[in-house]
Amino acid sequence: MCRNIRTLHNFKPPATDDEIRASALQFVRKLSGFTRPSRVNEVAFNQAVDDVAHAAHHLLDSLVSNAPPRDRAVEAAKAKARAAERFGAARTG
Secondary structure, eight states: OOTTOOOOSSEESOOOHHHHHHHHHHHHHHHHOOSSOOHHHHHHHHHHHHHHHHHHHHHHHHOOOSSOOEEHHHHHHHHHHHHHHHHOOOOOO
């Protein structure tokens, strides 16, 4: 359920609004237990997503790092290699 909650700090290029919103949505889904809220809860759910996304933007804008920014492609390749080692290579055929 939380596959979109990823580290978003210290990347080049910086996290996009869509990435931050996707993480906020997954966080609110996890907290609420709803994949999609009922109509009666929809306003509160959407407001929570907006609030979490705003807080995430504020956090990311406030953080300072002395480390050089990480490259998304390199980090994705590392994650793919870790997954292949952990779960084995995908079999085709």
